Amino acid sequence: MENLNAIKYTKVTGDKLQKISLALGRSKRTVFAQMVDYFYRNKKDPVDLNDELLKIVLAKGHKSYMAFIRAQEDLLLVPIKQGVDKMITNQRDIVKFFNEQVLGANKTLVQNQEVFLKTAQDNDRLIKLIAQKMESRDSLKFKMLQILNAYIKAREELGTFKTREKEELAELTRKQIESL
Template structure:
């Protein structure tokens, strides 16, 4: 059997030890033994609140995490960023090319539409002129027929003996035809 030793401490310290033991679910003796083992193994000074060993441990962990993050950055983040930058550049080129092509096609289309409108307007003018001439030709034929019929009728009324009057009638008819 082990030999037990006695340590005297204040009531306030006993209350703190009891709270720790209750929180951990262990006996006060077991908690005390574990505290002594902890300080003995880690060579920590309980009065040093800025524990250098703890700082070193945290620093090593921090360096490990930073190394992991940097390796992930080299393996994943940088290639992803480069790929995204390249994709954005390609998309800009596509949009630029598309805009140039569409704008060029639209300008050509507008130019062709204006040319077609001009040609259509010219065609309308020509058609109107042809229609007017056709109407004019029909009217001219009608007037010519009137003159011819008037000539024939007047000639038949004169008879065959009046040569001078026939010449005057022929001259009058020629003037009327010229005035058409």
């Protein structure tokens, strides 16, 4: 059997040890042995709450993390940032080209459409004017035909010897034609 030594401690310390052992789920003897091993291996002084060794270990860990982050920054982050910057520059160039080319073409297209619309409106007005002229031409033909028929009828009724009345009839017919 093992050589066992006994340590005497106060009731308060015993209660604290009991709480620690219950929290860890181990016996008090096991917890005590593990505490001794911990302080022996780490060379820590349990009285020193600001343990300098702990600070040194933490500082070394912090330095190693910072060195790792700096290495990753050089290996990954800087090239990624350069690539992203280049991509942003290319995107700006593409947008600038798009604005210059496509928007310029759209403006030209809109101007051409406006010119086409104006031409179409002018053509529409011209067609309507031609249609009116054709209607007035037909109306003019009809009126001219009526005047001519009236002239022929009146002349036949006058006979052959009334020269002065024939001239008056011709003058009246000319005035009717001029008024058209």
